[in-house]
Amino acid sequence: MHGLMMETPLLVSSLIKHAALNHGEREVISRTTEGKIHRTNYSEVEKRAKQLANALVRIDIKSGDRVGTLAWNGYRHLELYYALSGMGAVLHTLNPRLFPEQLAYIINHAEDQYLFVDTTFVSLAEGLSQHLETVRGFVVMADESEMPDNNLPNTVSYEALISEESSDYSWPTIDENAASSMCYTSGTTGNPKGVVYSHRSTVLHSMTACQADVMGISCLDAIMPVVPMFHVNAWGIPYAAALSGAKLVLPGPRMDGPALHELIESEGVTITAGVPTVWLMLLAYLDETGGTLETLERVVAGGSAVPRSMIKKFEEKYEVRMIHAWGMTEVSPLGTVGTFKPYMCDLSADERYDVQEKQGKILPGVEMKVVDDKGTALPRDGQSVGNLKVRGPWVCRTYFKNEGTDAFDSDGWFDTGDVSTLDQHGFMHIVDRTKDVIKSGGEWISSIMLENIAVDHPAIAEACVVNIPHPKWDERPLLLVVRADEIYIDRETLLEHYADKVAKWWVPDDVVFVEDLPHTGTGKLLKSDIRSAYKDHFSSNKTEE
Ligand code: AMP
Secondary structure, eight states: OOOOSOOOOOOHHHHHHHHHHHSTTSEEEEEOTTSOEEEEEHHHHHHHHHHHHHHHHHTTOOTTOEEEEEOOSSHHHHHHHHHHHHHTOEEEEOOTTSOHHHHHHHHHHHTOSEEEEOGGGHHHHHHHHTTOSSOOEEEESSOGGGOOOOOOSSEEEHHHHHHTOOSOOOOOOOOTTSEEEEEEOOOSSSSOOEEEEEHHHHHHHHHHHHSTTTTOOOTTOEEEEOSOTTSHHHHTHHHHHHHHTOEEEEOTTOOSHHHHHHHHHHHTOOEEEEOHHHHHHHHHHHHHHTOOOSSOOEEEEOSSOOOHHHHHHHHHHHOOEEEEEEEOGGGSSEEEEOOOOGGGGGSOHHHHHHHHTSOEEEOTTOEEEEEOTTOOBOOSSSOOOEEEEEESTTSOSSOGGGOOGGGBOTTSOEEEEEEEEEOTTSEEEEEEETTTSEEETTEEEOHHHHHHHHHTSTTEEEEEEEEEEETTTEEEEEEEEEEOSSOOOOHHHHHHTTTTTSOGGGSOSEEEEESOOOBOTTSOBOHHHHHHHTTTIIIIIOOOO
């Protein structure tokens, strides 16, 4: 027997339609590439997205066509989110921090028809243009007066493209399983792979993101995604904000401490989200200036592990709750979020930080398990370490053009490539990436834990631990650190800092002090490069017993 409820498809257009109708006056604030603050609202965003949809029809963008964006977090990018998906085309956000060769590969692989480019990325697009096989033209996201000189073929400004268009446009009813957007994995090894989100997965992910036990976004919030709109749809916040009617604050290209602090204070931001590096910069700026966070209530952080010292500082010095989350491009991205469970309210602050250091609890809708090398599920005891697998309605089923199929098993689980534990409360704790964990004498050492201990020392600004081949132990941990400016630390003192925190055999075998560390286009440590640069460190240099 079938249910007798309406089979209304879950469409991205329904989100902006709802926001425009019911929260039309709610503001959308952007810092533009020119540095000005631009103010609009959901009603205007939908109106201009409809003008843009009409323009896209005029330039022959059809249902299913991919259109690339090279853009910061701003209102025009938001309009593209809704116009492209809303009309049935596919928004393809491109990460401008990738190498140009990778970008050209991605654009050709996705067969993008047009590229929409912020003024800051015009020269990047110029360098790419002769390598692009399917791109028919470029739209510079500016008005006519701001158009930079360029030698891009078939180019128009965004405002010239839409200015003559009517806002009379009805969002079409399409299949909820149709593609709405796509994003390539950053791929530290091999070619990047395309993850294709559907309308259904996007709407379900947004509804879940708004739940009280997830990000808890409501129409009373002002939310600022610092995570870029080119990285997994800014963790779904541009959709979740419209769904809830929250004020949306888009920081544009300025993700530095002073600029973020100014926006938080002037726009009354209550919740923000981004990678830990961004929050380190904000905290450093606040320390320096004695600034405060008057309106901010919650910071969601993920993408890499959040150090305990950061959770503690936000809470104890600024009365801001740090919510640790885990996600992946393949998971839309949210899989776990560290909001509290009842038992945590009775814990001492230190015991609670132990839980908050974990990556959070499993979201409703997502299933997770940790398995051993034979694929057998391990107990959810917070101790058993294994490969993390995940499935659910917003988890990738296969990559674009069916590449990298070995990540997906026949029971519909996706192998995340992360090594983790799960506990009886549903909290997941990342131990490492499969390829980064240090296999020493048959036992595992977590590079993430060793990095966190190093950065908890005030003399250390950033740390990276890599697994380096060792003649006796197979692999041993090597610690690379960037010193913080204020305090000096030497090798011995830093290694002593580990003494009461980990077993003796976990302590890194050596420390290398460096000026900076290499990162991927999404801000993660580029461990593959570091590993190959130091691959002989323990065989040629020294071999600790
Ligand atoms: P990406 O697809 O670029 O977003 O990268 C996803 C990967 O980032 C995950 O598989 C994890 O290895 C890592 N990651 C994401 N969130 C966290 C977190 N909170 N702690 C540690 N690693 C994380």
